[in-house]
Amino acid sequence: xxxxxxxxxxxxxxxxxxxxxxxxxxxxxxxxxxxxxxxxxxxxxxxxxxxxxxxxxxxxxxxxxxxxxxxxxxxxxxxxxxxxxxxxxxxxxxxxxxxxxxxxxxxxxxxxxxxxxxxxxxxxxxxxxxxxxxxxxxxxxxxxxxxxxxxxxxxxxxxxxxxxxxxxxxxxxxxxxxxxxxxxxxxxxxxxxxxxxxxxxxxxxxxxxxxxxxxxxxxxxxxxxxxxxxxxxxxxxxxxxxxxxxxxxxxxxxxxxxxxxxxxxxxxxxxxxxxxxxxxxxxxxxxxxxxxxxxxxxxxxxxxxxxxxxxxxxxxxxxxxxxxxxxxxxxxxxxxxxxxxxxxxxxxxxxxxxxxxxxxxxxxxxxxxxxxxxxxxxxxxxxxxx
Amino acid sequence: xxxxxxxxxxxxxxxxxxxxxxxxxxxxxxxxxxxxxxxxxxxxxxxxxxxxxxxxxxxxxxxxxxxxxxxxxxxxxxxxxxxxxxxxxxxxxxxxxxxxxxxxxxxxxxxxxxxxxxxxxxxxxxxxxxxxxx
Numbered sequence: 001x002x003x004x005x006x007x008x009x010x011x012x013x014x015x016x017x018x019x020x021x022x023x024x025x026x027x028x029x030x031x032x033x034x035x036x037x038x039x040x041x042x043x044x045x046x047x048x049x050x051x052x053x054x055x056x057x058x059x060x061x062x063x064x065x066x067x068x069x070x071x072x073x074x075x076x077x078x079x080x081x082x083x084x085x086x087x088x089x090x091x092x093x094x095x096x097x098x099x100x101x102x103x104x105x106x107x108x109x110x111x112x113x114x115x116x117x118x119x120x121x122x123x124x125x126x127x128x129x130x131x132x133x134x135x136x137x138x139x140x141x142x143x144x145x146x147x148x149x150x151x152x153x154x155x156x157x158x159x160x161x162x163x164x165x166x167x168x169x170x171x172x173x174x175x176x177x178x179x180x181x182x183x184x185x186x187x188x189x190x191x192x193x194x195x196x197x198x199x200x201x202x203x204x205x206x207x208x209x210x211x212x213x214x215x216x217x218x219x220x221x222x223x224x225x226x227x228x229x230x231x232x233x234x235x236x237x238x239x240x241x242x243x244x245x246x247x248x249x250x251x252x253x254x255x256x257x258x259x260x261x262x263x264x265x266x267x268x269x270x271x272x273x274x275x276x277x278x279x280x281x282x283x284x285x286x287x288x289x290x291x292x293x294x295x296x297x298x299x300x301x302x303x304x305x306x307x308x309x310x311x312x313x314x315x316x317x318x319x320x321x322x323x324x325x326x327x328x329x330x331x332x333x334x335x336x337x338x339x340x341x342x343x344x345x346x347x348x349x350x351x352x353x354x355x356x357x358x359x360x361x362x363x364x365x366x367x368x369x370x371x372x373x374x375x376x377x378x379x380x381x382x383x384x385x386x
Numbered sequence: 387x388x389x390x391x392x393x394x395x396x397x398x399x400x401x402x403x404x405x406x407x408x409x410x411x412x413x414x415x416x417x418x419x420x421x422x423x424x425x426x427x428x429x430x431x432x433x434x435x436x437x438x439x440x441x442x443x444x445x446x447x448x449x450x451x452x453x454x455x456x457x458x459x460x461x462x463x464x465x466x467x468x469x470x471x472x473x474x475x476x477x478x479x480x481x482x483x484x485x486x487x488x489x490x491x492x493x494x495x496x497x498x499x500x501x502x503x504x505x506x507x508x509x510x511x512x513x514x515x516x517x518x519x520x
Contacts, residue, residue, distance in 0.1 A: 118451075119451040119453075120451050122448060122451070123452065126450050132391075132395060133416055133472070133473065134473045136497060136498070137461060137475055138453040138456070138459060138498065140446060140448070140449070140450060143444050143445075143446045143461050147442040147443065147462070147463050148442070150442045150486075151463075151486070154486050198444045198445055198446060199444055199445055244422075247473070248463055248473050249422065249470075249471075253463075
């Protein structure tokens with residue numbers, strides 16, 4: 001079967017786009033991606049979005065956004081998997097091209113979090129958990145992450161500032177990403193002074209909610225000239241797995257089984273081993289998720305993920321560079337669009353276009369997007385083609 | 387208004403009615419049609435004792451709509467004596483005395499206001515420090 005490659009991509013800045021609506025923000029990313037792909041016209045649009053139906057009172061995004069982008073008539077549907085929505089859309093696009101059904105596909109991640117503010121926003125966000133048995137108890141995603149982090153710290157004897165390494169690394173990298181919401185490095189003292197959100201989670205353990213749109217054009221490799229303007233990026237592995245929706249239904253809450261399963265499959269498909277991976281874009285919506293992802297994928301042993309971050313192992317010159325463009329923490333967390341941002345950032349690294357944040361000569365990138373506490377985990381391996 | 391959504395769960399919300407698997411005897415909460423332990427069909431009701439212990443806990447300072455009047459409140463993962471874990475608020479508890487492993491018992495309390503003053507009040511289980519243990 002033929003290879004599926006990323007031909008072009010485009011992204012908006014991540015932040016609060018008060019004056020730009022869902023359709024216009026989407027179009028900005030789509031337009032940039034299609035231009036970057038040399039004007040290639042996609043045969044389908046797969047939209048990854050989490051909450052537009054609630055926050056913007058707008059469902060049925062496929063036709064709306066395809067039409068607004070001048071692509072009226074093409075196949076256009078939304079795929080929802082909470083925070084992993086656009087990663088799931090990327091996988092759908094990959095499968096469509098891989099199967100031979102389609103030659104070119106457009107993937108769009110879009111989230112307009114700022115369309116609703118106040119407690120109604122928190123109510124909407126909580127709908128991604130088990131409504132009858134989690135959300136009804138007043139549980140929010142950040143409180144759930146706090147429950148995990150507290151237990152993790154209890155079992156592994158983590159000091160109070162043990163998770164600082166995740167935020168410090170993310171912010172250091174965000175400083176070099178002009179699309180990031182936060183472009184300033186922070187010092188350990190600032191982390192230590194961070195206000196509590198839900199104990200033991202402080203403000204620096206939580207990625208900021210933001211608006212953003214990010215788009216990628218996928219195509220079959222044979223259709224493309226070998227002398228295009230940009231190096232091609234191959235999707236060398238793609239896998240998705242699910243776990244229980246409710247965290248409390250798991251026998252072992254401190255291991256992200258779906259993250260483990262999907263990463264294992266994606267890496268096997270790429271026919272590589274873990275130590276060939278040059279960078280890892282993880283889903284650090286909370287620092288505890290980052291720690292558990294490192295452990296579940298296998299970069300750290302159980303209970304030691306926080307140490308890898310504390311010891312500099314996830315820095316750009318570390319054992320496994322993570323959040324190389326700021327991650328969700330510093331680039332910002334645009335909900336279901338996060339996975340598309342990860343894919344673009346990894347592609348920037350593989351193309352050699354990450355500027356100040358460039359990692360030396362990377363060949364393989366692992367990207368992993370989570371819905372909820374890894375109730376969904378979608379993992380891709382991207383490979384630079386020379 | 388979401389009356390049917392809450393009404394149909396009254397056995398779970400007020401009495402912790404789950405299931406016991408006829409094949410492997412696992413206790414299951416909430417009820418589900420397939421036993422998560424053995425994969426067999428599960429349909430025999432079982433009422434939990436309501437006793438358990440705190441697996442983890444935290445405080446919510448910014449609550450979702452319907453809960454914002456009751457902030458700050460404490461949510462926990464409570465491991466029931468019979469096996470399953472549930473997510474629930476803790477109530478009647480002194481924050482400073484809270485710790486992982488603390489024995490708790492189920493009580494019925496108001497969970498949220500569904501809508502304005504004419505909306506229904508949703509009641510359900512919360513947990514408090516176990517009275518019998520002293």
